[in-house]
Amino acid sequence: MxxxxxxxxxxxxxxxxxxxxxxxxxxxxxxxxxxxxxxxxxxxxxxxxxxxxxxxxxxxxxxxxxxxxxxxxxxxxxxxxxxxxxxxxxxxxxxxxxxxxxxxxxxxxxxxxxxxxxxxxxxxxxxxxxxxxxxxxxxxxxxxxxxxxxxxxxxxxxxxxxxxxxxxxxxxxxxxxxxxxxxxxxxxxxxxxxxxxxxxxxxxxxxxxxxxxxxxxxxxxxxxxxxxxxxxxxxxxxxxxxQMKKVSKRVERKKEIYSLYKKGLAGIRGIKLFEQDIEHTVPWFYDCICDKRDELQTFLKEKNIGTRLMYGPINKQIAYQVSGEHKVSETVGKKGLWLPSFAQLSDKQIEYICISIREFYDTGNR
The missing domain is CATH 3.40.640.10 (Type I PLP-dependent aspartate aminotransferase-like (Major domain))
Incomplete structure (x- = not known):
């Protein structure tokens, strides 16, 4: 692909x-x-x-x-x-x-x-x-x-x-x-x-x-x-x-993509998609918490799948260096990953992404 x-x-x-x-x-x-x-x-x-x-x-x-x-x-x-x-x-x-x-x-x-x-x-x-x-x-x-x-x-x-x-x-x-x-x-x-x-x-x-x-x-x-x-x-x-003329259709497609990811990633131990109320809201990116995140990112890149690390805790960034411990944002900084998220994604591409993630975790990478 x-x-x-x-x-x-x-x-x-x-x-x-x-x-x-x-x-x-x-x-x-x-x-x-x-x-x-x-x-x-x-x-x-x-x-x-x-x-x-x-x-x-x-x-x-x-x-x-x-x-x-x-x-x-x-x-x-x-x-x-x-x-x-x-x-x-x-x-x-x-x-x-x-x-x-x-x-x-x-x-x-x-x-x-x-x-x-x-x-x-x-x-x-x-x-x-x-x-x-x-x-x-x-x-x-x-x-x-x-x-x-x-x-x-x-x-x-x-x-x-x-x-x-x-x-x-x-x-x-x-x-x-x-x-x-x-x-x-x-x-x-x-x-x-x-x-x-x-x-x-x-x-x-x-x-x-x-x-x-x-x-x-x-x-x-x-x-x-x-x-x-x-x-x-x-x-x-x-x-x-x-772009505004197209926004309603894009909103619906983004919700559809979320449902496809949720179904495709269901039951995979090691990755958890963040919940989204798609009745009222639309996901911008498809975000998840992953075990062995960096290894998963490398594996997916080898499969021609791009991902992106989620934001790290801002207080720990070199630009700020503010003291304090923030458990949730620190966890996201270590384990958070954005999956492919553009509205043009096809159902076939989403299926391939989910199969590849399942392959990673099913081969003993948990």
């Missing part, structure tokens, strides 16, 4: 034609009407009042924090299992990420451990809905916790487009602001890109000015606040519009 990548974006003729058609218009390429249309599509899909797109999903979190009033020196609770962009986004302007371990079942922040980490400097909590999953404690528990402790709740929903909480609210719409990523591995992609959604008019106003130099209005050089340049482009928007 040809090599099966762990991930790959999915662009087609529609995206190519949209970009070419735009270039025939002699547009300025910087964000304008196509970007507005893309924002409107995201807002309608998530049922959010406002959507603001920016150049990537890390900056989106930075702007979310700044628009909510988080400042240098403030402590922000973040999960110890996440993409490093989450803590980096607030560290960028001098806020202090405080690492919290995650729930074993969901890999979302452990609320009890968050409560233990509160100090007088704690200003906000960033909830990462890991792989589109919601915390076992429930989103309501996080909302109440933040209200009780006067904390800002930001939802890092980078991996959660298409995923909802059991009450039907799309992830990213419950906190003060939610953030999505459109980098190459995501369900839809614009190469790079991020989106912020909020139902708060004031936060939306601040976000639009923060991303555009603090201008008092479009296209002028008069500034009533400090801002930066994190704008989108019309070329990205052309791609994003076509």
């Amino acid at each position: 040809d090599f099966i990548m762990q991930m790959r974006p999915w662009f087609g003729e529609e995206e190519k034609n949209a970009v070419c058609a735009y270039m025939e218009e002699d547009g300025f390429i910087t964000e304008f009407k196509r970007t507005e249309k893309f924002e409107k599509m995201i807002a309608e899909y998530t049922k959010a009042k406002h959507c603001i797109v920016v150049n990537n999903g890390t900056v989106s979190l930075t702007l979310a924090a700044m628009a909510c009033g988080i400042a240098a020196g403030d402590e922000v609770l973040v999960p110890n299992y996440t993409m490093i962009a989450t803590p980096n986004s607030v560290k960028m302007f001098g806020a202090v990420p405080v690492f919290i371990d995650v729930e074993e079942e969901t890999l979302c922040m452990d609320l009890e451990k968050a409560e233990q980490a509160l100090t007088a400097k704690t200003k906000a909590l960033i909830l990462v809905t890991a792989n589109g999953r919601y915390p076992k404690a429930g989103i309501g528990a996080f909302v109440n916790f933040c209200k009780k402790n006067n904390l800002i709740l930001i939802e890092d929903s980078a991996q959660s487009l298409g995923s909802c909480y059991p009450d039907g609210q799309h992830m990213g719409t419950v906190g003060q602001v939610g953030s999505f990523s459109f980098s190459a591995p995501k369900i839809i992609s614009t190469g790079q890109g991020g989106a912020l959604i909020t139902n708060d008019d004031e936060i939306a106003y601040k976000l639009r000015r923060l991303k555009d130099f603090g201008r008092s209005g479009g296209g002028n050089d008069f500034h009533d606040s400090i801002g930066y340049n994190f704008k989108f482009t019309e070329l990205q928007a052309c791609i994003g519009i076509e």
Whole structure:
């Protein structure tokens, strides 16, 4: 079988034609009407009042924090299992990420451990809905916790487009602001890109000015606040519009792939697929805990199957080196593996992957 990548974006003729058609218009390429249309599509899909797109999903979190009033020196609770962009986004302007371990079942922040980490400097909590999953404690528990402790709740929903909480609210719409990523591995992609959604008019106003130099209005050089340049482009928007037209079908296919993996890996001792509520949520990647993970990864590579190590505990990364023991995130760092996860996977490829994993564990590699 040809090599099966762990991930790959999915662009087609529609995206190519949209970009070419735009270039025939002699547009300025910087964000304008196509970007507005893309924002409107995201807002309608998530049922959010406002959507603001920016150049990537890390900056989106930075702007979310700044628009909510988080400042240098403030402590922000973040999960110890996440993409490093989450803590980096607030560290960028001098806020202090405080690492919290995650729930074993969901890999979302452990609320009890968050409560233990509160100090007088704690200003906000960033909830990462890991792989589109919601915390076992429930989103309501996080909302109440933040209200009780006067904390800002930001939802890092980078991996959660298409995923909802059991009450039907799309992830990213419950906190003060939610953030999505459109980098190459995501369900839809614009190469790079991020989106912020909020139902708060004031936060939306601040976000639009923060991303555009603090201008008092479009296209002028008069500034009533400090801002930066994190704008989108019309070329990205052309791609994003076509991608959004396909999102519902991709969501369904991702759920189908999860069911095929679950069936194909059932009964294999040595590997455990993380559970996913596919009625309400969509897996971004197919994540599992594996015995002899590194050996399995090598074995699968020899079978032309690509995999990827899951995030290691951030506090132990060289970039941070923060003291503390976080059992769950450390276990994931040692045993976590992402299986091939792109939406174009065929049923035949998934069957081959599962048979290969079974072969590894059935030949005495447990």
